[in-house]
Amino acid sequence: xxxxxxxxxxxxxxxxxxxxxxxxxxxxxxxxxxxxxxxxxxxxxxxxxxxxxxxxxxxxxxxxxxxxxxxxxxxxxxxxxxxxxxxxxxxxxxxxxxxxxxxxxxxxxxxxxxxxxxxxxxxxxxxxxxxxxxxxxxxxxxxxxxxxxxxxxxxxxxxxxxxxxxxxxxxxxxxxxxxxxxxxxxxxxxxxxxxxxxxxxxxxxxxxxxxxxxxxxxxxxxxxxxxxxxxxxxxxxxxxxxxxxxxxxxxxxxxxxxxxxxxxxxxxxxxxxxxxxxxxxxxxxxxxxxxxxxxxx
Ligand SMILES: O=P(O)(O)O[C@H]1O[C@H](CO)[C@@H](O)[C@H]1O
Ligand SMILES: Nc1nc2[nH]cnc2c(=O)[nH]1
Numbered sequence: 001x002x003x004x005x006x007x008x009x010x011x012x013x014x015x016x017x018x019x020x021x022x023x024x025x026x027x028x029x030x031x032x033x034x035x036x037x038x039x040x041x042x043x044x045x046x047x048x049x050x051x052x053x054x055x056x057x058x059x060x061x062x063x064x065x066x067x068x069x070x071x072x073x074x075x076x077x078x079x080x081x082x083x084x085x086x087x088x089x090x091x092x093x094x095x096x097x098x099x100x101x102x103x104x105x106x107x108x109x110x111x112x113x114x115x116x117x118x119x120x121x122x123x124x125x126x127x128x129x130x131x132x133x134x135x136x137x138x139x140x141x142x143x144x145x146x147x148x149x150x151x152x153x154x155x156x157x158x159x160x161x162x163x164x165x166x167x168x169x170x171x172x173x174x175x176x177x178x179x180x181x182x183x184x185x186x187x188x189x190x191x192x193x194x195x196x197x198x199x200x201x202x203x204x205x206x207x208x209x210x211x212x213x214x215x216x217x218x219x220x221x222x223x224x225x226x227x228x229x230x231x232x233x234x235x236x237x238x239x240x241x242x243x244x245x246x247x248x249x250x251x252x253x254x255x256x257x258x259x260x261x262x263x264x265x266x267x268x269x270x271x272x273x274x275x276x277x278x279x280x281x282x283x284x285x286x287x288x289x290x291x292x293x294x295x296x297x
Contacts, residue, residue, distance in 0.1 A: 024112055043270060043273065136272060142230075200223050252268065
């Protein structure tokens, strides 16, 4: 029974704290790892799962009340394991607004991770490069975001606030943890990685990609890259006190001119992820180790 609205099924309306607790209990009873870091895999970025040792895997369809993924390239699995000695949980299979999900449902995995014990979240995504200096295959460390759905009132925290998760009104000027960003830059340097940028990610609702006029507007508003995810997860993560770090794989250059040859194509975005797999895997592995060693996780 939902405490917020009194209805029976937890499937079609916001989960109360108790609903999420129940869901989390199901997982806790079946896995001994208490994850410290949560990782959300973006489109084509499932390579991170290869880092896990000692893993226990749940298909979403087997977890009572958990939504299922429908987007190609997203497996729909929750994986528990270790990266080095650090206990982690990996979300492989996002839920998107454009699939018809309300944002509270898109962000459910974040609250599940919180109640599992996670304190730091690493989010990744495939994004289009708006900044003219970006190339396909670049990695952009996210300094900040522009949450367009929220400009229109569509925020995952809309509706009754559950104080057990966090306060009604929350600051977002420190959405992306500065100290983790500094560590991430240190990892980039130590690995000698090239093609790494730092910038602002804009989220639009999708699933259609942007018009040229929309892309120019996003650029003029300060966006360096654009996608359809991540920001609502960060809103919910910050609400419940998780530290956040995010990075984008630039899978395409956005067509900023009417005669641009660039084209946005989901299958191609998956391919670019494959091409940068090794770098992404090494980056996440080293970052997790650094955060643990530096007591930042
Ligand atoms: O943000 P992630 O999950 O990487 O997915 C990105 O890739 C898809 C488009 O190819 C969109 O869903 C966009 O948001
Ligand atoms: N909205 C949007 N999402 C993406 N995901 C990967 N590339 C893009 C893009 O160009 N635009």
